[in-house]
Amino acid sequence: MIVTSVGRILTMVRGKVQMRRIENTASRQVTFSKRRSGLLKKAYELSVLCDAEVGVIIFSQKGRLYQFSSSSEIQNTIDRYHRSSNDADTYKANMEQYILHLKQETTDMERKIELLEVSLRKLSGQCLGSCSTDEIQMIGDQLDLSLRSIRARKAQLFNDKIQQLQEKERSLKEENAKLLAKCYANPWQSTAYPRVAAIDSQSSRSEDVETGLSIGLPESLTRHHPAQV
Template sequence: MARGKIQLRRIENPTSRQVTFSKRRTGMLKKAYELSVLCDAEVAVIIFSQKGKLYEFSSNSEIQKTIDRYRRSANDADKYRADMEQHILRLKQETADMERKIELLEASLRKLSGQCLGSDSIDEIQEIGDQLERSLSSIRARKVQLFNDQVQQLQAKEWSLKEENAKLLAMCHAYYWQSSAHPEAAAIHSSSSRSTDVETELFIGLPKLN
């Protein structure tokens, strides 16, 4: 028969309560020992009875060493938690500052585009106009610089084409003067070219008499 589920509440009968405490205490200490052996874990258990009697188990030679280790780990965890909280606060502050900067930039952009100027004074509007003039001056200067760069590139390309054209013209003149200075060579070359086109006739027997 399966064991019924026990309702977790204080046992009112003192005798039953003491018997249950003894059984559960022994079982807990036994489980702690098995856990330390099977898993090579450092385990410490501290139990105080209702009358204040101490029961303890430690897989270490001294339970105080395990307690000191626990305190160091707890302190490290508290320090890590405090550092994380400080880091989160810094991130929240940086986020808030960034949101304010974005709002200011958006408001400035709207004013530069001519919007939301109803609450601005004459001096503020004058400052916005001066800022736009400075921006336009910078844009015009950059535009002029780009145009000058393009003009220089086109001029360099023009000079390169002129040099290449002069070289080709010099080669044509050199070929012309060479042909004019040696007409015999040109004629021989021409006749040799025509001789290749002369047809020949081959026949067998005595030559015909006229």
């Protein structure tokens, strides 16, 4: 209990270590040794626990080298770092080039859209005050060509529609002829075609009706005026 209390008191008194250069040479050397060992130990634990490739290089104040590598040689880790760094630089350069290309394409597209809008306004009869005679003539030729194309397309659509209607008319006539042929071939079995049967029966009855028409004067007049007959 006494030892624990003393440790807590010392921790509270010492407080947080300030991150600055240790002026005392002996203290600096002791701190370097302790923290170097801890750093290399943490690097080893990271490589084992996480299956990561870790490389640590430390140079002391006097130029002494301390290193740790999870691979067979630390040079392999250094080469891999250079390759990754070069790939990152190449990717960054390619992306910058691609962005510049997109910006240039955007500028060109905006210019083309602006020219098309000006041309469209001129074709609709607007903004003609600044046009020369040659430009006016060219706009007129373009309009004539467009009008001929529109009329040709219109005529083609009308012809196609007429052909469709004619084909439909021929189909209806053929169907009507087939129905009439069936009706006349079976005059007593026309229940499926009541309208045609009714027309046929009406025509037959009209042929059987005897008319009372005769040529000459009525009989009453011949009795009263026999000499004129």
